[in-house]
Every structure is written in C-alpha cells, then in structure tokens.
Amino acid sequence: MLALRASAQYDGREIDLSVVTAADDGIGDGGGGGGIANGEELIRFANAVLGHDEAELAAARTAIAGTLGGAALADTAGVVSLFNAIVRVADSTGIPVEEQRAADSADFRAAIGVDDFAAAGEKGSG
C-alpha cells in the first residue's frame, strides 16, 4: 500500500486507503473506490474473484471490461491472481516486513486495521 499512497501523491490526488480493508458487504459494492479511477469496479472484481458468487463474478467482470476494456480486465485478473498467490509465499515462509517499510507505513497500517490482522505482531507490522 506504500506504492498506492506514493502513486496518489505523485498525481497530487487524495485517496482513502481504508477502502482496501473495508468489509465486503456482499452486494457488489466497491466501497467508493477510495478516489482511484474505477476503483469501485476494481475492488468489486477482486472481491468477486476471491468470493463464491458466480453471478456476481460475471457481473464484476463485465463491469471492468465495459468501463476499462478487455486488456484492463486481463491485467486486473493478472494482479488479483498474482497477489492471491504471493500473500501465501509471504505468510508460509514467515518473512518479516522490512523495518523501513514498517516505519513508513505505520500510520496507515494502524488507521485502516492492518495491524489488527492475526499475523501482525509476529511479522513486524504490529
């Protein structure tokens, strides 16, 4: 999320990082998107791919393709799938968050609830 914040700062945009950890209410709501262009559709798609509602996934897919285009849908699926895997690399090998990264992200980690995740204390976030 450091890179997300940095990308917004580069563009001079205000973003709401809390959408990243906001509860999925299950109604296909992307939570406003946090100020990122098409953020709602992107979060909705991520929720749907990791969820179990096939109709919602189909609708989320159509929404991305309709607003951002087919190449964007393929690239978004690439990011969702890669991060669904890479979190398992991090969590199963016990790598800690880098000290500098933990320090740089301490403010928003606490604010948006990342420090409340089960592994936060053990892996250097909490």
Add this chain to the structure above:
Amino acid sequence: MTKIMYEDLAWPVRDEVIAAQQYAWDRLGRPGTWLSGVERIAVAAEARNAAGCQLCRDSKEALSPYAVEGSHDHLGALAELEVEQIHRIVNDPGRLSRAWYKGLGDAGMVEERYVESVGVIVTVVALDTFTRGLGMAPWPLPQVEAGAPSELRPAAARRQMAWVSTLSPGEVLGTAESDIYDGAATAAHIKQALSLVPEEQRSFFGLVDHQYMLGVQMFDFEKEIRAITHAQIELVAGRVSALNQCVY
C-alpha cells in the same frame, strides 16, 4: 503438455504473461530440486482439492485454527504432514504462525521440501485464480515427467530473517544463484522467501514480473506499463492482500 492459451477469450492476455504461465505450469510435472514429478503433481492436485475441505472451512470460521478437531479431506497421495501444510497455506494463510511451522518441523517436515511445495502451491493458486477471474475452467495439471530431484541446496542458504532458510543477496553475488536477485546486493524480503529452492524463486518471479511488474517499475509513475495504472494496480493488490489478512 498442457498448452496455456487464451485465444478464445474476448480479452487479450499479453504474450509474456502466457509465456511465464506456460513455464511455471510445465515445471509442475517435472522433477524438481527436492520433489519428484509425481510428488509435485500430488502437491498440485492436493492444493486444488483443499478448497473443498470441511475441516478447513470449520477452522477458518473458528476464532483459533486449532479450535476445531478432525481430519482434512484429502486425496490420499500425500502424508498427513504434507496435507496439513498444503491445506493451511491454501485456506488460511493469514493465520499461519512460527509455532505452526515449528510444529511441522518437529513432526518431521523437511525444510527444502516445504519450500518447494510452497512454490508448487502458489503456482496452482496463481493460475487457478487467473482462469477463474477470466471465466475459464482451470487448466489440466501437466503430465508427470520421469527423473530424480537434483537435491542441490545452495551453499549460502541459512536461517536468518524468515522461518525458512534463505539466501542473502549480498552472499550470492558472483555465484550461480546471483540471477535470482538480478545481480543486486539487496532485495525485498518477499523476493528472498523462496530462495532456498532457487528454481521455485525463478519460476514464481517470472509470474510476478509479468502479471504485476518489475521492482524498478513499481515507483516509476511517469511510465504506465499496463492497461491499468500504477494506482489501480496497487489498489487491487492491496485489496487482495487485505482479503487474505496478509500484513506483508
């Protein structure tokens, strides 16, 4: 051989993504560093099977993953220890702990086999998630190829920052493994995570480089390299990490 192709989709998948996926998928059936082709395919099949495990579903709902007793629903090709590893990594990665990992070791888990299995598991997770996202059926697992694992442990591997042994970037400069960090003397911790089994690191980071981006591209906001922007990529990445309760 399973041919990875997306030609029938209405949405274009970049050639470099297809090539990285094909490489990673083909490796599943080949002899690895510590696992045979038969064992690698067994791990891959169990990773897929884990999604339907009732014990895992009940455990995930419980306050503690240890609050529910029972046995995993598994395919019967692997030892219970390996099944426990695979199912927990697939179904509840955010609550894995050093104590859990140590428990596997105390019960006989071999560190090198563990790390290679992680590489197999995340390859299946990555490609299965991708096809699901695009509305396709999962790819068939590849055929097993005969042969023995190489059993080559990098000389510089040692226990340092993680639960598993890793290769420090500074210590592999000038060795056969220096390519895994692109010859750099430093690397993000995530890039070091699978380094005990360099072939797994190389294969997985082929997916990282093409489905996400290279490390040097992460903060180069002047140049957009995908059909979605840096901010959009990071929003999706952050959301998926949060849904998995990952702090990294």
